[in-house]
Amino acid sequence: MNMTIDSDTRNRTETASHYxxxxxxxxxxxxxQGAKRVDRTGVGTRAVFGASMRFSLEDNQIPLLTTKRVYWKTATREMLWFLTGDTNIRELVKQGVHIWTDWPLDSYCRETGEDVDRDVFEQRIIDEPDFAEKWGDLGPVYGKQWVDWPVYEPAGEGxxxxxxxxxxxxxKLIEGIKNNPGSRRHIFEGWNVAELDQMALPPCHKTYQFFVxxxxLSGLLYQRSCDLGLGFAFNVxxxxxLIRMIAQQCDLEPGELVWNGGDVHLYLNHAELVExxxxRKPKGAPKLDILRKPPSIFDYTIEDFEVTDYAPQKHISAPVAV
Incomplete structure (x- = not known):
């Protein structure tokens, strides 16, 4: 017996199976259904505690959201910046990346009493190295912990x-994956308790674990706090x-990303974004190609990455809660 599947049924099936x-x-x-909560920013959220998602990375798949545009080059530049261990926004804003500017700008305005807009502040960060050194540093965030976790040695008399x-x-992670792939200790961590109060923002995506x-190579990210409306798109x-880069450096194929969130929330002032x-309906299957294999994970450049088959729906703007 021949059966015909109408286009509406097919569309519903494809939507339900879309990553x-x-x-x-x-x-x-x-x-x-989320709990309404008061948060650090004072904006307020609806939140749940504990959530999980899985995304296949096989065949160059990449979990870019398709129901709104995700600026993947900006996210890539941020990741490459993390891997340098830099903690000053100067190199980011020189590349037109603004995602970390709000925190030092807020600090500058509070401490000086000046009311300057982002463009003026960023231009001074670029033009004036001394100004950037004083006002552009975020403290020992992310990349600093990733590539330069502090070590203290006895100096006598306590x-x-x-x-x-x-x-x-x-x-060390890449060395461990190469030499002992079956280990259960393929982990790196950003949550340095001793230095949290020195950070502009304690790490949200804090713990990464890998499995061969x-x-x-598959990777698991535990994110203690997730702004599902804005931050998640970049985080995932x-x-x-990162899994793709590490897999290439270790001569492995990519497996999947397992994402776990602790406090997963939507800000109350993001109603227009959420609705x-x-x-919108998700559609499409974007691919990420890495165009060369550099000598180490620290040698990638933005030109090494290419995303294809990505046709997202238009960007949705929303305020960042600082």
Whole structure:
């Protein structure tokens, strides 16, 4: 017996199986059933505690959201910046990356009493190295912990001194994956308790673990705090990108990304974003190609990455809660 599947049924089936649908389902659940909470920013959120999603990275798949545009080059530049260990926004803003500017700008305005806009502040960061050194540093965030975790050594009579060079967790991770792929200790961490109060923002995507099986590398990200409306789009792409880079450096194929969130929330002032995004249907299957294999994970450049088959729906803007 011949059966004909009408186009509406086919579209519903494709939507339900699309990798982004799990994200939209979580967004809808939080917006309609999440607990209303007071948060650090004072804006307020709806939130759930504990969520998980899985994304295949095989065949160059990359979990870019399709229901709104994600600026993947900006996220890639941020990841490459993390891997340098730099903590000053100057190199980012020189590349037109603004995602970290709000925190030092807010600090500058509060401490000086001046009311300057972002463009003026960023131009001074670029033009004036001394100004950038004083006002552009974020403290020991992300990349600093990843590639230069501090080590203290006894200096006599109960005193300790900080070693000039800390632990490069990323380098050790790759060495461990290459030499002992079955280990359960393929982890790097950003949550340095001793330095949290020195950071502009304690790490949200804080713990990464990796797993090798059948010649494939999979990664798990635990994110203690997730702004599902804005931050998640970058977080999930960046985690997948990092897995792809590490897999290439270790001569492995990419497996999957497992994303775990602790406090997963939507800000109350993001109603327009949430409602607009939930009205859209995911579609398409973007691919990420890495165009060369550099000598190390620290030698990639933005020109090494190419995203194809990505045709997202238009960008949805929303305010960042600082």
């Amino acid at each position: 982004e649908q799990q994200y939209l389902d979580l967004m809808r659940h939080i917006w309609t 005193f300790y001194t900080r070693r000039d060079k800390g632990i490069n967790q990323i380098a 099986s059948d010649g494939k 792409y960046s985690a997948a990108l 607009e995004q939930l009205s």
